[in-house]
Amino acid sequence: xxxxxxxxxxxxxxxxxxxxxxxxxxxxxxxxxxxxxxxxxxxxxxxxxxxxxxxxxxxxxxxxxxxxxxxxxxxxxxxxxxxxxxxxxxxxxxxxxxxxxxxxxxxxxxxxxxxxxxxxxxxxxxxxxxxxxxxxxxxxxxxxxxxxxxxxxxxxxxxxxxxxxxxxxxxxxxxxxxxxxxxxxxxxxxxxxx
Amino acid sequence: xxxxxxxxxxxxxxxxxxxxxxxxxxxxxxxxxxxxxxxxxxxxxxxxxxxxxxxxxxxxxxxxxxxxxxxxxxxxxxxxxxxxxxxxxxxxxxxxxxxxxxxxxxxxxxxxxxxxxxxxxxxxxxxxxxxxxxxxxxxxxxxxxxxxxxxxxxxxxxxxxxxxxxxxxxxxxxxxxxxxxxxxxxxxxxxxxxxxxxxxxxxxxxxxxxxxxxxxxxxxxxxxxxxxxxxxxxxxxxxxxxxxxxxxxxxxxxxxxxxxxxxxxxxxxxxxxxxxxxxxxxxxxxxxxxxxxxxxxxxxxxxxxxxxxxxxxxxxxxxxxxxxxxxxxxxxxxxxxxxxxxxxxxxxxxxxxxxxxxxxxxxxxxxxxxxxxxxxxxxxxxxxxxxxxxxxxxxxxxxxxxxxxxxxxxxxxxxxxxxxxxxxxxxxxxxxxxxxxxxxxxxxxxxxxxxxxxxxxxxxxxxxxxxxxx
Numbered sequence: 125x126x127x128x129x130x131x132x133x134x135x136x137x138x139x140x141x142x143x144x145x146x147x148x149x150x151x152x153x154x155x156x157x158x159x160x161x162x163x164x165x166x167x168x169x170x171x172x173x174x175x176x177x178x179x180x181x182x183x184x185x186x187x188x189x190x191x192x193x194x195x196x197x198x199x200x201x202x203x204x205x206x207x208x209x210x211x212x213x214x215x216x217x218x219x220x221x222x223x224x225x226x227x228x229x230x231x232x233x234x235x236x237x238x239x240x241x242x243x244x245x246x247x248x249x250x251x252x253x254x255x256x257x258x259x260x261x262x263x264x265x266x267x268x269x270x271x272x273x274x275x276x277x278x279x280x281x282x283x284x285x286x287x288x289x290x291x292x293x294x295x296x297x298x299x300x301x302x303x304x305x306x307x308x309x310x311x312x313x314x315x316x317x318x
Numbered sequence: 319x320x321x322x323x324x325x326x327x328x329x330x331x332x333x334x335x336x337x338x339x340x341x342x343x344x345x346x347x348x349x350x351x352x353x354x355x356x357x358x359x360x361x362x363x364x365x366x367x368x369x370x371x372x373x374x375x376x377x378x379x380x381x382x383x384x385x386x387x388x389x390x391x392x393x394x395x396x397x398x399x400x401x402x403x404x405x406x407x408x409x410x411x412x413x414x415x416x417x418x419x420x421x422x423x424x425x426x427x428x429x430x431x432x433x434x435x436x437x438x439x440x441x442x443x444x445x446x447x448x449x450x451x452x453x454x455x456x457x458x459x460x461x462x463x464x465x466x467x468x469x470x471x472x473x474x475x476x477x478x479x480x481x482x483x484x485x486x487x488x489x490x491x492x493x494x495x496x497x498x499x500x501x502x503x504x505x506x507x508x509x510x511x512x513x514x515x516x517x518x519x520x521x522x523x524x525x526x527x528x529x530x531x532x533x534x535x536x537x538x539x540x541x542x543x544x545x546x547x548x549x550x551x552x553x554x555x556x557x558x559x560x561x562x563x564x565x566x567x568x569x570x571x572x573x574x575x576x577x578x579x580x581x582x583x584x585x586x587x588x589x590x591x592x593x594x595x596x597x598x599x600x601x602x603x604x605x606x607x608x609x610x611x612x613x614x615x616x617x618x619x620x621x622x623x624x625x626x627x628x629x630x631x632x633x634x635x636x637x638x639x640x641x642x643x644x645x646x647x648x649x650x651x652x653x654x655x656x657x658x659x660x661x662x663x664x665x666x667x668x669x670x671x672x673x674x675x676x677x678x679x680x681x682x683x684x685x686x687x688x689x690x691x692x693x694x695x696x697x698x699x700x701x702x703x704x705x706x707x708x709x710x711x712x713x714x715x716x717x718x719x720x721x722x723x724x725x726x727x728x729x730x731x732x733x734x735x736x737x738x739x740x741x742x743x744x745x746x747x748x749x750x751x752x753x754x755x756x757x758x759x760x761x762x763x764x765x766x767x768x769x770x771x772x773x774x775x776x777x778x779x780x781x782x783x784x785x786x787x788x
Contacts, residue, residue, distance in 0.1 A: 141635050142517055142617050146749040151730040155384050155402040157358035157409050159470075169751045198635070200518040203551060203617070204749060206453040207356065208469035226518060229487075229553055230453060234469035283485060284340050296471075297367075300479040303335060303344055307372075307481055310334040310346055 127293035128239045129265050131220050136189035137257035138197045144204035145231065149213040151205075162209055163216030188258045193220040196253045200224075202231025202242070211235040211242075221263055223270070223280075225250035236286045237296060241265065243280040253278075265290050321592035324558050325489050325524045328464040328589070332447045334481055342483040348446040349463075350476045351432045352379035352419065354410040355730075356451025360474035361413040372480045374418040378441055381407055381423050382431045384731055387693050387720035396424075399732030417477075430696020430722045433457040433545065433664035437537070438698050440570025444559035444586040449476060454664045454746065455554075456547040460540035461567070462559035462589045464524070467548065487553045488598035490523040491591075494531040496606035501780035503674070504539035505666060505744065505763035507531070508546045509611040509621040511603055517619030520552025523598065526591065527557050531605045537566040538670040545665045546746050549618035558590035610778055612651050613748045613761040615639035620748075621761070624652040624776055642750055643758050644740075651760065651776050657739035659690040659717075659771040660753070661764050663727035666744035667695030671764040672703045675744075676711040678768035678782045683716055685774030690717035691733065693725040717771065729753045742770040 153165045171182045178185045184192075195214070201224045202210060211234050214222070221241035235242035241263060245253070253259075262271040265287060269277040282290075289296060322330070329345070337343035350373075357379075364370070371377060384403040390396045398404040414421035422429040428439060433454055436442040442458045448465035449455060451473045458465035472482055492511060512519070525547050532540065540557050547555030564583050567573045574582040609623035616639040622628065630647040631637035640647060645654075661667070661675045672694060684690045692712045694700040700722055703709060709719045725733040727745035729752065735741045737756025744767050748759035762770070765779035772782065 139634070140638070142619075144617065144747075144749045146747070146752050150751055150755070151728045152399075152734075154355050154730055155400060155406045157362075157406055159359050169755050200521070200551070203517060204453065204747060206451055206455075206467035206469055208359075208451075208471060211469075226521060228518070228551060229521060230467055230469060230548075234471065237469065237471045283342070285342050285483070288340065296483060297363075297475055297478055300344065300475055300481055300483065303481070304479070306334050306344065307346070307479060311480075314346075 125239050125289070125293050125295065128241065128290045131193060131241065131263040132261070133193035133220070134188070134258050134260055135194045135196050135253065136184050136192035137254055138183055138195065139254050141198035142200045142203055143197055145202060145207050145210040146204055148202070148210040149207065154207060154209055156209075159212050161216065162213035163218065166213040166217035191218065193218055194223065194261055194263070195219045195221065196223045196250070196257070198224070198254065199226045201227050202235070203228040206230045206234070208234045208238070211238045211240045215240050223250065223253060236290070239290065241290070243282065245270070245278060245280050249278045321595040323489050323591040323595040323597060324462060324526055324556055324589055325464065328445055328447065328462070329486060331445065337486060342485045344481050345447060345484045347449050347476050347480055347482060348376060349436070349441055349448045350377045351436055351448065351450035351455065352377060352473070353382050353432050353450070353452065354406050355383045356470050357413065357473055358406065358409050359470045360477055361417065363474045364417070364477055369478045371417045371419065371477050374420070376480060377419045377477070378436065378439070379410060379414050379419050379421040380429055380432050380435055381410060382722075383724045383728060385723045386731055387723045387725045387733055389721055397732070399730070403731065427697050430698065431664045431667060431724055434667060434695035434699065437461065437541065438570065438696060440567055440573030443567065443573065443582070444563060445589050449482065453548040454545055456552070457541050457545040457664055459544040459547065459554050459556040460537060461563055462556060462586070464554055464556065466554040488523045490520055490525045490552065491597040491600045492525055492527050492603060493600065494527065494529040494603045494605050496531065496604050498531060498605045498608055501765070501783050502608050502610060503763050503765065504535060504542040506608050506611040507605065508543045509613065509618065509761060510608045512546060512550045512618050513611070513621035514603065515550050515601060517549065517617045518551040519619070520547060520550035523552050525550070525552045525555045526597070527555060532557055533560065536670060537562060538668045541668070542665055546618065549746055559586050610763065610766050610780065612766065612776060613759070614643060614645045614651050616642055616748055616750050618746065618748060618761060622651070624766070624778060625650050652778060654740065654760070654776045656688055656742050656770050656775055658735045658741040659684070659688060659767050660693070660726040660741055660743040660745065661767050662691065662693030662695065662725050663745035664695065664724070665746045666764050667693060667699065669699050669702050671744065672699065672708050675764040675768040676708045678765055678779055679715040679717070679772065680711050682772045682782070684771045688771055688774050690715070690771045691720060691726060692717050693720040694722050696722050726753050742767045742776060
C-alpha cells in the first residue's frame with residue numbers, strides 16, 4: 125500500500141443514510157476475478173440512466189461534485205456485505221476519503237486496508253459538512269484533523285495501527301508474517317493441549 | 319477470577335499476540351471458509367508473493383454465489399448467467415487444486431451455500447474462530463463459535479498466516495424472554511429485533527443471544543437468528559452451545575469421534591457466559607409480542623408486524639424508501655400484491671425451512687401470475703427434502719424446485735426479479751436493487767413466503783397452518 129498522509133479536495137455529498145454495499149457496487153458485477161477497473165461500476169444503478177447515460181439527479185454527477193476526492197456521506201455508510209469491491213470501486217472512481225458519523229465495521233476495515241480514508245466524525249460536525257457540499261477540505265492523517273477553509277479544524281478518530289499503516293504504507297500481511305514464530309508457538313500450544 | 323462472557327472466552331483462547339494501544343491483537347482462525355466471489359484476488363496475491371496456504375487443512379471451499387440453480391444440460395453444460403461467472407467458478411477450481419484446498423464443487427455430494435455446509439459437515443464447532451469473505455459468516459455463531467465476515471485482503475491474510483489483526487469488539491447481550499406465539503418463528507423474531515435496535519444497532523459489537531426462547535430453539539432456528547446479526551451492523555452473533563448443539567453435531571463427518579467427542583463436549587460445556595459477566599450493552603426483547611414480521615423499506619431495520627400500519631416517513635431517506643417500495647404509510651404490508659416468492663438463502667434454506675414452506679403449500683397452488691422459486695441450501699438439504707417428498711409438494715403447487723446455491727438472495731447468478739416486481743423473500747437483505755435492478759424486496763419467514771405465494775399477496779401464514787388454526 126502506498127502511504128497516505130494528506131488529502132486535499134472539495135467535498136461531494138451524498139446525504140442518504142445507510143448507503144449499502146449493493147448501492148456502491150451491485151452484486152451482479154462481483155463475478156470479476158480482478159481488483160482493477162471497478163470505478164466505472166461505482167454507484168452503477170444510481171449513477172446511470174436506463175440508456176447508459178449519466179443520471180443528472182445523482183449528486184456526484186453534478187458539476188461541482190465531479191472530480192471530488194472527499195465524499196461526505198450520511199450515517200452508516202457501507203452497511204451490508206463484506207465485498208471489498210466496494211472500496212476498490214470507490215478508489216478507482218476517484219474517492220480517497222469518506223467522512224461519516226458512523227461507518228459499517230467491515231467496510232471501514234476493508235477501506236483502510238486499501239488506503240481509502242474511512243473516517244468517523246462527531247455528529248454535529250458531520251451534519252455541518254453534509255449541509256455544506258463543495259467546500260475545500262484538507263485531511264491530515266498524521267495530526268488527525270480535517271482543516272476547513274476558514275482555518276477551523278475537525279478532529280477525527282482513527283485506530284492507531286491503521287493510522288501507522290496509512291502513514292508508512294505498511295503492508296499488513298508482511299506485519300503478520302513477521303509474527304510467524306508466535307503463530308507457530310500458538311499452534312503447538314493448542315495442539316499439545318488437545 | 320472475573321466473570322467472563324462467552325465471547326471473551328472464545329476470543330481469549332485465540333489470541334496469538336495481545337492487543338496494545340498501538341497494535342491490534344493477532345487472532346488465530348480455526349476455520350476459513352472460501353467461495354468463488356471474494357477469494358480470486360486473494361489467491362492472486364499469494365501467487366504474486368510466492369506464498370502458500372499456511373493451513374489448507376483449516377480451509378474449506380464451495381461454489382455457491384455465481385452458480386446457476388438450473389441443472390446442467392444433456393452435455394453437462396451449466397447455464398451460467400455470463401461467461402465471467404463461469405470463469406470465476408473455474409478460477410476457484412484451479413485455485414483450490416493449486417493450493418491444496420478441499421473444494422466442494424459440482425462433483426461433490428456436499429456442495430451448497432457456504433454457511434449451510436460448514437455446519438452440515440461438522441466443520442463448524444463450538445468455541446472456534448471462523449471467518450469467510452462473506453458477511454453472513456455470523457450464521458456459525460449459532461454453535462457458540464466466534465464467526466464473522468472479512469474482506470478479500472483479510473482472506474489473503476488468513477490464507478497466508480491463519481491469523482487476522484483485530485481490535486476486540488464490544489459486547490451486546492440480547493435477552494429474549496417470554497414465548498413466541500404459535501406460528502411465529504425465528505425469522506419473525508430476528509426481523510423484529512433488527513426493527514427494534516436498528517440497522518446499525520449492533521455496529522462495533524458482538525451480539526450474544528440469550529434467554530428461554532433462544533435456549534428452546536432448534537439449531538436451524540438459531541442459525542437463522544445469528545445469520546442476520548450483520549443486518550443490525552454487528553460483527554458477529556453468538557449463542558452458547560448446549561445439548562441441542564451437541565446432539566446436532568454428533569456423528570457429522572468433521573466432528574470429533576469416539577473418545578475425542580466426549581472430551582470435546584466436556585470442553586464445550588464451559589463455553590457459556592459466567593454468572594455476573596458484564597456486557598457493554600444489554601437489550602431485552604419480549605417474544606410474546608412478536609407477530610409475523612416483514613420489511614416495508616429498503617434496509618432490514620425497516621421491519622414491522624405485517625398487520626401493523628407502515629409508519630410515516632420521518633425524513634427524506636425514509637420517504638425515498640417508501641416510494642421505492644411503493645409502500646403506503648398508514649396501511650399494513652399485509653395484502654400487498656406479490657409477483658415473486660423466493661424461499662432460500664443462508665438465512666432460510668435448511669430442511670426445517672423447506673418443511674415450513676411445504677406445510678403451508680401442501681394441497682394448495684401458487685396464485686396465478688406469481689412465480690415461486692424454492693432453492694435448497696445444499697445438496698444434503700436437497701436429498702433430505704426429496705426423500706420426504708417436499709419437492710413434489712413444491713412442484714405440484716406450481717413452484718420451481720432448484721439446484722442449491724445463493725440464487726435470488728444476491729441475484730448474481732441470473733436468478734432475479736424484474737424492475738418493479740415485488741418479491742417476498744426468505745433472504746436477509748432488502749436493499750434497493752438487491753434482487754434485481756428496481757426489484758422490491760420484502761423479507762419474511764418461509765411460512766409467510768409460502769402463504770403469500772398462495773394468496774398472491776402478503777398473507778398471514780397462521781391462516782394456512784393447521785396446528786395453529788386447530
